[in-house]
């Protein structure tokens with residue numbers, strides 16, 4: 001096997017039971033995710049999406065099975081030490097709850113950078129924070145460094161959440177419902193920002209109950225239902241022509257989905273017509 005064909009994320013027989021007397025949150029999960037792809041994990045509330053995401057970053061551990069991210073099992077967050085490599089980082093739905101309201105954005109990003117790169121000089125750290133802010137579209141960075149979370153819009157705060165995740169140079173970003181607290185008008189900007197990360201080679205696990213956004217963003221869609229994977233494939237197929245009754249009901253309950261996918265369907269039709277014209 002060549003280095004390129006080794007998946008960035010591997011789950012084998014993964015199970016998670018929070019309680020012995022309740023059905024498992026996840027069971028029998030087998031999944032491989034290639035580097036540099038965006039995989040949407042979709043399903044209703046309670047289907048196990050967040051549990052899967054939290055496992056990938058070490059916020060919770062499986063009760064059975066194996067997980068590897070970038071070739072190693074995720075290190076439990078509680079045991080982490082400064083300066084250790086952290087292959088996967090999480091972007092949360094509610095970034096506000098995880099930012100300190102009394103500290104500037106620049107200071108908070110510098111602190112995260114310090115944990116991951118304890119030996120960087122002051123100047124290196126300042127440069128890194130500036131480029132992080134610019135990378136997430138907060139330009140010019142100088143205009144944001146001294147602002148506090150309250151001085152930012154919801155969309156800008158979520159950009160800071162993404163910048164903070166990127167501060168440790170992760171190979172994988174797990175974004176759990178990253179736009180569900182945002183105004184509809186800025187959701188697509190955040191999705192486009194995540195799409196840009198893939199172009200930089202970052203692997204993105206996009207967790208959402210919103211099929212429309214999954215169809216817009218993802219290269220691949222994995223459908224979770226009661227803790228198991230019921231469907232897995234390209235968005236056009238999984239969302240446009242779902243095979244499993246559960247996915248069919250999700251798709252039927254998602255107005256506008258066919259329209260969203262329709263852009264691609266139209267493009268495919270155009271391409272087919274062009275081909276015919278050439279004959």
Ligand SMILES: Nc1ncnc2c1ncn2[C@@H]1O[C@H](COP(=O)(O)OP(=O)(O)O)[C@@H](O)[C@H]1O
Nearest residue numbers: 018019025043044045046047048049050051052
């Ligand atoms: N910390 C926890 N303790 C006990 N049960 C939990 C915990 N977190 C999640 N669960 C249960 O696990 C199941 C899956 O939850 P979750 O992964 O949060 O799903 P989703 O993100 O798809 O809504 C649900 O039944 C939920 O109640």
Ligand SMILES: [Mg+2]
Nearest residue numbers: 049050051176
């Ligand atoms: Mg969740």
